[in-house]
Amino acid sequence: MLEFSILFPSVLNGLTTGAVYALIALGLTLIYGVLHIINFAHGAALMIALYGVYFLHLTLGLDPYVSLPVMVPAMFVLGYGLQRLVIGRASHGKDENILLVTLGLAMVMENLALFLWRSDTRTVETPYTFSTVNIAGAMIAVPKLAAFAGALVAAAVLLVLVSRTDLGRAIRAIAKERQGAKLVGIDVEHVFAMSFGIGLACLGAAACFLLPAYYVNPLVGNGFILIAFTIVVLGGMGSFAGALAGGLIIGVVESVGGLWLGESLGQIGIFLIFIVVLLFRPQGLFGART
């Protein structure tokens, strides 16, 4: 089992999967770091994005990667609208309320998808769906490699956005001190909505990278939700570097765990990590102790 020839591809696969997980978690980290919202609708939003990529491919023949410039802004708009019009209104300030609202939104999105598109699992086939690349003896699927690269690029873009732009400064200000930010004239509602929009835009990108190597059905989001939360918590709430590292770690854990325990039991490792981190090291690997 511990043979390099088995372990190595497993780790590589884990890294590529983990990169996509990280991309999903990055959006969640931004939303949590700024709005202190644990976005329960994140998985459902990913599912919507996946359907978006699917239908673009089906109706317009758009290659998923080509759909990036469409999906990312589209998901941004969806996110902005949801925060400004729904979630923002419902937040009477209480943590639990927001959790419930995002849960309600998730229910609406998932079941709307179920109603519109039934429960069939759908995939896309592209010319490169089945091509692989040989990396030091391990055969890695091309879509997964693309996903890995895409996730790193997206993480870099996000980091630049948050550290170099005015919006990024505003985001960091609000994350640190909401009232103070208001007092210096930052339009907090707008920045909240922008943050939520960016968070969902990350999902748009993730969907473009994910679909070629994966599939979509209305319930697919559920599988990602806990994983995304685990990464956010592991990496340290609000830390992008942490989310990236956490994603990669989780991807590898899932892959290698699956080697030992089989697919389904392997997932347990992730949930157990989540529980253990929450209980014993809630600031995660990179977060600061509050």
Place this chain on the structure above:
Amino acid sequence: MLEARNLSISFGGLKAVEDVSLSVPGGSIVSLIGPNGAGKSTLFGLISGFLKPDAGQIAFLGEDITGLAPHLVCRRGLTRTFQIVQPFAAQTVRENIAVGAHLHHRARREALARAQAVAERVGLAPELDKLAVNLTIAGRKRLELARALAAEPRLLLLDEVLAGLNPNEVGEMLPVIRAIRDSGITVLLIEHVMQAVMALAEYTWVLNNGRLIAEGRPAEIANDPKVIEAYLGHGTAERLRAASAHA
């Protein structure tokens, strides 16, 4: 009744309380004063069990309570109020006070009855059926006091129970606090309202930057140059003396 010895606690690099010792005699009203940020509430937190000291001991009624959990400290007879009032917002005044009463009275009816009695003592009787969230600030302060009283403490720690009250309201509260002492409960107050400290306290400690800088009867303390400096800044005592020498 209460003996604190060499209490210290730091947060990060900040020494919030440093080597503080005090001894509260039973049956008195005593006070703890000092400028903002001096560490008074932190000291309350240490005494009542909400914070664990880095060093030092606390003895209450002859027994060591250092590091004991807050609810256990309360059960021994030491209750505190909070500087920023924390009522049970969704409940009525009566229900709020009853929670305190339940410490010594298991039956609901009895606890509610005792809550009524305590409310009358502090002047909250007309508001018994109001939701706590609907009270004025003065009402909430009284509620905070009433709840703690209902737990039938031997020692009551009041954290700025007069803050935010207008002079009339302060005037109304003074006899209430005296009556509490007269009923056999020892009171340790944190207060900024000097009029109250002068009127009520038999003895006072002064905290500044986490350290005890003076103690004694309030009238003496008021003239202590160290105390004046703590409140009004370095060199003030000199300037005041020079000014009154000229006048």
Place this chain on the structure above:
Amino acid sequence: MKELVAICAFAAAVALLPLVVNSGFVLNLVIMTLYATLLGQAWNILAGFGGQFSFGHAVFFGTGAYAAAVLQVRFGWNAWAALAAAVVLGGAVGAFIGALSFRYGLRGSYFALVTLAFAEVFRVLANTFDFTGAGVGLMIPLGTSAADFQFASSAGFLYVILGFTLAAFGVTLWLKHSRYGAWLQAVRDNEESAAALGVDVFRVKLGAIMISAALMAAGGVFYVQYFHYIDPHIAYGPAVSVEALLAPIVGGMGTSFGPLLGAVVLHALGEFTRNLMGDAPGVSLVIYGAVLVAMVTFLPRGIIGAFAARRPARRVPRA
């Protein structure tokens, strides 16, 4: 007490129902409504009265369901004995999760997420082991004897679920008139103040989650006996967790009748939707999700809260 009278009236109305109504459809609807009420009552105890919101309450439901199924199918136990064991086991799982979570100070969203994580762990475990039937699940053989917690007619099941909801009502009433209940609600409203008044916050929360878990487990047993089947997804999946929280939120958290009212409203809405749109998948859940969002936004204290005489007035400005 007014509430006691109302509960008795409710019990009488339901008890008389099978004598007046012959329709299996109606009886089934009432049974499912009461079943949802029970789940809601269980969740309400921990969340409405205790202030701890769980998003993975299915973990207790599934434990009860599997306990009942496994004990009957693998060990030949009598169903009622299995019920007792299931309820105890549910409470034990509650104690385990509660002790861990509360000892380490998990609150708010973190607590909600941790319960979800536990539910998933249990789901994967149930899906893995043969003795719980793995992915295929377990089937309880059909029977008609009351001694086996099986009934030839719906009426039997109706009386059982009524009994369970009445037990839950009993617990709720006790919470409203006991010292423990006063302590629990104090912890809900302000943990620090409660501690300062002598309340052992950890013990109180632990008690609440155990009671809540035991009731959920009873719901799980009922499900198994009524539907004769359980699998990991039904037992530990999000559907049950969501069902448990919807009714109290709609009806009014922290009230006695909130879960019942919420369950009635939601089922009525569901039936109405079904008449309108047929049996299209997902429709009623879309509506439920929208209702959830609407309730939290506009009526955070539920329907009962909207009509309650106590409405917090505008804050009086500081002098």
